[in-house]
Amino acid sequence: MCIPDGDGGAFVAEVSALSFRPGSSVLHRLDVRFKTVFVILISLATLKAGIPGLFILTSVLSIGLIHAGLHLKSALRSLRYVFFFLVFVFMARSLSVSGSPVIEFKFITVTREGIFDGVLVCWRWVVVIMTGLSLILTTRPSEIRAAVEWALNPVPLIPGKRMATMMGLIVRFVPVIFEQAGETLAAQRARCVENRKNPVYRLKMFGIPLMRRIFERADKLALAMEARCYSENRASPRLSSDVWDWLALFGVVGLCFITVL
């Protein structure tokens, strides 16, 4: 096995740290439909949760993620850009919420209430990210696709199978797009594109060939799908739930109830 070279390859390797990992943990064994409901319930509960509630949720999710085989170091490395976002949220909150000042410099005032609010909002975001991560790490993409199909099937005028296939193809195509972008960029750097300072020129020279290559790939993919008898009338993936899923639902509802109290 190898990891593709170039910037795209590095990105692909990073993204893979946050994708499905085979395993036999409790989370792995749960039905994807239940897990999706858990994500929704826990995310809603975080909106109302205070510090004790968030502490409980973080502890439970951490245990679940470690049990599911999360590689903490690589996950943190992959999520490093999210931390910039959290820092931005924290700063925006601590500067915009009024209250008793902690730091004052000219017209900038950081308040105690702002810092508390910033910590709370960032912590909520972290819990939501951990919840999503626990779904992604323990569920095959095909099962998530199956759950989307299952959820959309009763909705009139929305073709569930087609939407699920589209979703699967997007998941499949994102690394390809980044790989293509990495290759295009590397090829242009090799011909000293950095010497051109005009950003419009550089964007044009990067964007047009990249789009052309992506469309060519999409065209080839469509042809390959056709060669393998693709049609909307396909065998649906098997989804099954048992008593453990219902027990887990009972547990998650209870957990959410405790955290919002």
Add this chain to the structure above:
Amino acid sequence: MRDLIIEIKNVSHRFADGTMGLQNIDLDIREGTFVVIAGQNGSGKTTLLRHLNGLLMPTSGSVRLAGVPVSKNLAWSRQMVGMVFQDADSQIVGETVYDDVAFGPENLCLERNEIERRVFRALETVGLLEHKDQKPHLLSGGEKRRLAIAGILAMEPRILVFDEPFSSLDYPGVKKILTQMISLHQAGHTLLVAAHDLEKVIAHTDRLVIMNDGKVVRDGSPSQLIGELESFGIREPCASRMGMEVHSWLR
């Protein structure tokens, strides 16, 4: 003598821009044959292969598989003819190796148990069973090509078509794909391989078809035609140029 499995009768294909891709192709292929179609880039090899499963339709003439016109039942034709494209990467549609191999059988609306049986069997055949949960884009070039083969094997085709199967593969990759092709041929499949470099495959083939400018210009046994390759812009295998017998790459 074995039955005819492919009958191509007077097939011509004109592209939308007016250029002729194929001109009056006549070709009959018997079941279980290993055929190599050789020609320069743009000679019409890929265009011809895409007529076998109805990805392209002839402007005139007909293509029959086991006596049935391709146009009559496209889904059946595509199940009958498994095609491995030149760019294996663009053939992969699944998020994991397992999902990709299951894509074809799912399209055939098979039962889940049958899909699983076929996927496991195909992955075992190409030696990728231990990678079943792997992301396809993290596989090496050779593994991706083997995955593409597994994807079509799971549809249980009788004819296997390979378009430039050795392009951009290293030596071990070539040997693995070649071994795979030979064992599939020995298992009774009909194999058609489009190639411009015959060095790697010619020792194993039963028949050589040379294409030039959209036409079949030579058709016969490899030993008869090997000396004529260079006149059609195809490199003669090294051993043959030196007056020796061409041996397998697997020796």
